Structures are given as structure tokens and as C-alpha cells.
Amino acid sequence: MGSMDSMLDLVLGLPEQIVEAVVISERVNFGRPRSFDKLVVAGMGGSGISGDMVRCLFWGDNTMTVLSCRDYNIPAAVTSRTLFVAISYSGNTEETLTAFHQARRRNCRILAITSGGKLGRAAKRAGVPVITVPDGLPPRAAFGYLFVSLLKSLGKLGVCHSYEHDLAEAVGLMAECRSKWLRKARTVAGALLDQLPVVYSTSRLLDAVAERWRCQLNENAKVMCHTNVFPEHNHNEVVGMGSPDFLAKNTIVVGLIDRSTYGRTMLRLGYALDITRNGYAKFLKLKTEGKSSLARMFSLVMLGDLVSVELARLRGVDPMPVARIDELKRRMAKG
Structure with a gap:
């Protein structure tokens, strides 16, 4: 294997x-x-x-x-x-x-x-x-x-x-949906190929999930990834989206959405995407699945992990080794 x-x-x-x-x-x-x-x-x-x-x-x-x-x-x-x-x-x-x-x-x-x-x-x-x-x-x-x-x-x-029942739900949900999510991950990875992924969390429940996406894309797919959170995005980053100019046609925005996302935050997301429509190539909306908060978090954790592996496959890179981290550790060991 x-x-x-x-x-x-x-x-x-x-x-x-x-x-x-x-x-x-x-x-x-x-x-x-x-x-x-x-x-x-x-x-x-x-x-x-x-x-x-x-x-x-x-x-x-x-x-x-x-x-x-x-x-x-x-x-x-x-x-x-x-x-x-x-x-x-x-x-x-x-x-x-x-x-x-x-x-x-x-x-x-x-x-x-x-x-x-x-x-x-x-x-x-x-x-x-x-x-x-x-x-x-x-x-x-x-x-x-x-x-x-x-x-x-x-x-x-x-x-x-x-969290006994929530964990049980998360386990059951992932076991049931992993094949479906793998197919979805292949589609998402295809959209991210040769693009800069920009992953936005729209709920405090999903902030760490967005970070997990970034880290997995970094280490498995060996690509840069940017993350931010809504509504904070509207007070700074919205001004800079699409600049420098080469970013505009090479950026895929991924929005992580949960039922806990505040209504006006969703309104802000829609307006921001419209205002900056020349600042990115494509928007992907990804929603959580499941009932409990824990299960909903895990639904997008697993999807993100799958996307990172599938993007590695498309890029022809090995998702296992992290050579630069290993080299950093080797140099740090010298003092």
C-alpha cells in the first residue's frame, strides 16, 4: 500500500x-x-x-x-x-x-x-x-x-x-457518510487545484475546523491556505480581497456554514462575496451535517481531511512526509 x-x-x-x-x-x-x-x-x-x-x-x-x-x-x-x-x-x-x-x-x-x-x-x-x-x-x-x-x-x-451521545452520533455519521464525502472531496479538490484556498468560518463552532483545513492542506497537499472568520472579515479583509491582482483569478473561497451561523453573518457573507466578486475565481459553500455540535464539527473535519488527501493526489505529491518540518527539527536540534 x-x-x-x-x-x-x-x-x-x-x-x-x-x-x-x-x-x-x-x-x-x-x-x-x-x-x-x-x-x-x-x-x-x-x-x-x-x-x-x-x-x-x-x-x-x-x-x-x-x-x-x-x-x-x-x-x-x-x-x-x-x-x-x-x-x-x-x-x-x-x-x-x-x-x-x-x-x-x-x-x-x-x-x-x-x-x-x-x-x-x-x-x-x-x-x-x-x-x-x-x-x-x-x-x-x-x-x-x-x-x-x-x-x-x-x-x-x-x-x-x-459527550457520550454526541460522540456516538459523530461516529455513526462519519461511518455512514464517508464514501459520499470522499466523492464530494474529489470535486472540491478539483476546484482547488492550482488555486489558493481561502477558507472562511462563519460560526465560532467552526473556527478551529477552518484551521484544521488550513493545516491539512499545508501538510498533506503541500499548498498554502489562508483562513479568516466572519463577521470579523467584513471589518478589514474585505478591502484587500483580490489584491495583488494575480490573486483574483487564482483564489477559491470556501465558506464553512453551520446552523449556528448568525443570520446577519450569512447576510454579510453574501454581500461581501458580491462586493468582491472580481477578487476571487469561485465560491464553494460547505455546510455541516448532523444534529449535535460535535457531530457537525466532525462532518467538516473529515471532509477537509479528505479534500487535502485528494488534492495531494491531483498534485502528484505524497501526503505522508513533511520534509521541511523534519529539516527544521534537525536544525533546531543543533541549537
């Missing part, structure tokens, strides 16, 4: 990965639930997106403040009342390791999610609960393991409800 088919199988296997992640998280003893003033999730790249997804999921149904930490230094807001979660699939992400050690000095409650590595060893030495997920995957392809481990651990610690 080639790398193309391997990555495609990993994307299509997301529902099964979620089921396995639920089982894995059930085995971990997190200690007694307690109240926290905020949740901080530290992670980079394909590991860090899980924190952003939780932040977006909580936007409409949880009062917990959620901060994402994508840096070496943790926010000053991290205190002894904070729940700090360090996520590094490899366990060797230097920014996350640095943040983990800083969090320990703040005396906050800490949880680690990893496949092992330095983070796994450091957490065990410190007596920090560790959710150990299966290794051997590209971090971006372990999204189901990492996100669900985070979400289930938050449920056990009393931060949120269990």
Missing part, C-alpha cells in the same frame, strides 16, 4: 479511532474532580488543534474559559486553580515540553496526552496522569485519539459532560 492510500485509510478510519480513544481514556485514573477557573491546552500543530476544537465546542454550551498555548511560554493567567493539559503526540515537541515544565512550577493541575517520548516520561516521574495513545502515526492523523482523549478526560474531571 502506498503513502497516498495509507493517509486516505487513516482519514477514513477516524470513526474507529474515536471509538478506540474512548476505551483508552476510560482506563486512566484522573483523581477526584474539582473546580478550575480555566483550562489551558498546550500543543503544536496536529496535537494543538485539539485544544482549539474544545474551545470552539465550549463556546456555546460551557462557561469554562479555554486558552490555547502554542508557544514555549505559558500565559500569566495559569495559576494553581488552572487545569493545564499538555498534548504532544510524539512526546518530544520542545515548545510543549517547555510549557509543561513551566506549568509544574505554577502548581496547577496537569494532564498529559501523548504516545510516549519525553513528555510521557516526565509526566510519569512527576505523578501526572498520562493518557497514552497508540504511536506510529503522523500527529495530524492521530486527531481522533488526541481530541477524544482530551474531551473524555475533561468530562471525568468535571469540566464538562461526557
Whole structure:
């Protein structure tokens, strides 16, 4: 089996990965639930997106403040009342390791999610609960393991409800629709070929989903991608759309739409597209499917992942390796 088919199988296997992640998280003893003033999730790249997804999921149904930490230094807001979660699939992400050690000095409650590595060893030495997920995957392809481990651990610690039914719905929806979405992804990828994808979120539920699209297009398809959010777009970016001139005929706008999208935001999207109609080549409207917020998020996550693999296929590039990231790590290791 080639790398193309391997990555495609990993994307299509997301529902099964979620089921396995639920089982894995059930085995971990997190200690007694307690109240926290905020949740901080530290992670980079394909590991860090899980924190952003939780932040977006909580936007409409949880009062917990959620901060994402994508840096070496943790926010000053991290205190002894904070729940700090360090996520590094490899366990060797230097920014996350640095943040983990800083969090320990703040005396906050800490949880680690990893496949092992330095983070796994450091957490065990410190007596920090560790959710150990299966290794051997590209971090971006372990999204189901990492996100669900985070979400289930938050449920056990009393931060949120269990999302048991929502996860079950998401699993069922993806299993039922993945073949249909693959066909749709091939159409979308065809439209994106040799174009600049500009992905807009129209609901706070989908902000992290748009970021997931960008990261997957970057790493799998090896293309640039720009993201922004509505209605903020109307207060700045609308002026610049289509400039420099070469962008106008080489930009595909992808709008991510959910039933939670505010009515006047949809009005703004329509007006903006009309006002800037000479600033892009084509507009693609993609709507979520499913009932629960979680299932709706996953519907566009899987579609975006499939689009990235299919665009890689059309471009004749291997979706698995990330040579430039590997070279950056090699150089950073030298000091």
C-alpha cells in the first residue's frame, strides 16, 4: 500500500479511532474532580488543534474559559486553580515540553496526552496522569485519539459532560457518510487545484475546523491556505480581497456554514462575496451535517481531511512526509 492510500485509510478510519480513544481514556485514573477557573491546552500543530476544537465546542454550551498555548511560554493567567493539559503526540515537541515544565512550577493541575517520548516520561516521574495513545502515526492523523482523549478526560474531571451521545452520533455519521464525502472531496479538490484556498468560518463552532483545513492542506497537499472568520472579515479583509491582482483569478473561497451561523453573518457573507466578486475565481459553500455540535464539527473535519488527501493526489505529491518540518527539527536540534 502506498503513502497516498495509507493517509486516505487513516482519514477514513477516524470513526474507529474515536471509538478506540474512548476505551483508552476510560482506563486512566484522573483523581477526584474539582473546580478550575480555566483550562489551558498546550500543543503544536496536529496535537494543538485539539485544544482549539474544545474551545470552539465550549463556546456555546460551557462557561469554562479555554486558552490555547502554542508557544514555549505559558500565559500569566495559569495559576494553581488552572487545569493545564499538555498534548504532544510524539512526546518530544520542545515548545510543549517547555510549557509543561513551566506549568509544574505554577502548581496547577496537569494532564498529559501523548504516545510516549519525553513528555510521557516526565509526566510519569512527576505523578501526572498520562493518557497514552497508540504511536506510529503522523500527529495530524492521530486527531481522533488526541481530541477524544482530551474531551473524555475533561468530562471525568468535571469540566464538562461526557459527550457520550454526541460522540456516538459523530461516529455513526462519519461511518455512514464517508464514501459520499470522499466523492464530494474529489470535486472540491478539483476546484482547488492550482488555486489558493481561502477558507472562511462563519460560526465560532467552526473556527478551529477552518484551521484544521488550513493545516491539512499545508501538510498533506503541500499548498498554502489562508483562513479568516466572519463577521470579523467584513471589518478589514474585505478591502484587500483580490489584491495583488494575480490573486483574483487564482483564489477559491470556501465558506464553512453551520446552523449556528448568525443570520446577519450569512447576510454579510453574501454581500461581501458580491462586493468582491472580481477578487476571487469561485465560491464553494460547505455546510455541516448532523444534529449535535460535535457531530457537525466532525462532518467538516473529515471532509477537509479528505479534500487535502485528494488534492495531494491531483498534485502528484505524497501526503505522508513533511520534509521541511523534519529539516527544521534537525536544525533546531543543533541549537
